[in-house]
Amino acid sequence: MQNADLEQAVEISNDIYWVGSGSKSFLSRNSYLRIFKGSGNVANMLIDPGPSSDLNDLITKTTQVLGDISKINMLFINHQDPDVVGNLPYLCKINPRNVVLATEDTWRLVSLNSPQVTFKAVERFKNFRVSLNTQPSHRLQFIPTPFCHFRGACMLYDLESRILFTGDFMGGIAALGLMATEDNWPGIKAFHQLYMPSNEAIRKAVQKIRELTPAPLMLAPQHGGIIQGELIPEFLSRMEELQVGLDIISSLEDKFPMLISAANEIVVVFKELCDEETSRQVLGYFDPDGSYPALVAMSQDGTVTDIKGEPVEVIEALIKVFLRNVPADRQNILKARMTRILLEHNLPPFDLLLAQQEASADFLLDEN
Ligand SMILES: [Fe+2]
Numbered sequence: 001m002q003n004a005d006l007e008q009a010v011e012i013s014n015d016i017y018w019v020g021s022g023s024k025s026f027l028s029r030n031s032y033l034r035i036f037k038g039s040g041n042v043a044n045m046l047i048d049p050g051p052s053s054d055l056n057d058l059i060t061k062t063t064q065v066l067g068d069i070s071k072i073n074m075l076f077i078n079h080q081d082p083d084v085v086g087n088l089p090y091l092c093k094i095n096p097r098n099v100v101l102a103t104e105d106t107w108r109l110v111s112l113n114s115p116q117v118t119f120k121a122v123e124r125f126k127n128f129r130v131s132l133n134t135q136p137s138h139r140l141q142f143i144p145t146p147f148c149h150f151r152g153a154c155m156l157y158d159l160e161s162r163i164l165f166t167g168d169f170m171g172g173i174a175a176l177g178l179m180a181t182e183d184n185w186p187g188i189k190a191f192h193q194l195y196m197p198s199n200e201a202i203r204k205a206v207q208k209i210r211e212l213t214p215a216p217l218m219l220a221p222q223h224g225g226i227i228q229g230e231l232i233p234e235f236l237s238r239m240e241e242l243q244v245g246l247d248i249i250s251s252l253e254d255k256f257p258m259l260i261s262a263a264n265e266i267v268v269v270f271k272e273l274c275d276e277e278t279s280r281q282v283l284g285y286f287d288p289d290g291s292y293p294a295l296v297a298m299s300q301d302g303t304v305t306d307i308k309g310e311p312v313e314v315i316e317a318l319i320k321v322f323l324r325n326v327p328a329d330r331q332n333i334l335k336a337r338m339t340r341i342l343l344e345h346n347l348p349p350f351d352l353l354l355a356q357q358e359a360s361a362d363f364l365l366d367e368n
């Protein structure tokens, strides 16, 4: 499955298809089509329909599987973000008999922008579970994950396939194929640091996943790779320890202005040591194309205005990029001047710089 052609629908489990988009972009969007077959009614459920910019892709992929997108008759939405619900008005128009499942908090917002359709609040199902009117019956469980990242966010657990559709939770940027590997972790971490509000919210969601019986075989998020096997407990444990959003902001509140000003001084030194073209190109890495904000926000003139990930790691990443791109004969000068800036700002030791100096202090004098 890892090498699947992502221009096509991909069957990830029996009667469950990935019909997502943007697999080559920084922030992929995963939509899933679940077909509940039986001798009686058939339900074709689309999970997280995706943004309107992906509609053509969604039409192509669902038509490959169903023959006609209007055969979709159930929609599940994790929360109300545009990358989740953009296609909802179209889908409800093409089949007004569609039934939408979501939490009440989510629907209150989504319904403002959707035509009249049948809505079923997941809170109304006893114990957040429902059996579909198919023969044989299929069972679904809804698992609210408050503030991961929206108040009304809710996961969907398909008890037959044991696939848990997690929405933004467990999602990641810079996916490297349909299935997640160890290499996906940095992108998952960065995504959560940016979009999840607090470790406390994450812990509650992790706990709910651990309590599921039977345990899920796959975690299928709305962005990035699908997580399975040993990576499930591994990534859940790391997630439990992850400091995100407000945790980061609160713990570094007093150091934050220092980090920003150090980052800006480092940018100035880098510009000084590079030719104009290289410096324009490298600083261009931090100029987001609109599809995803960079972890370092820079203004047009290359001034750092904000740091959105774990700040020390973000500064390290910045330093690594600069060191990689400065002309080889100026690397030591750059190292020396950056180290001086960091020390002057009383910032914590930056492993990267210190490790490369091999216990020699000479570089501090190696400016010219
Ligand atoms: Fe979201």
Ligand SMILES: [Fe+2]
Residues within 6 Å of the ligand: 081, 083, 084, 167, 168, 222, 223
């Ligand atoms: Fe999302």
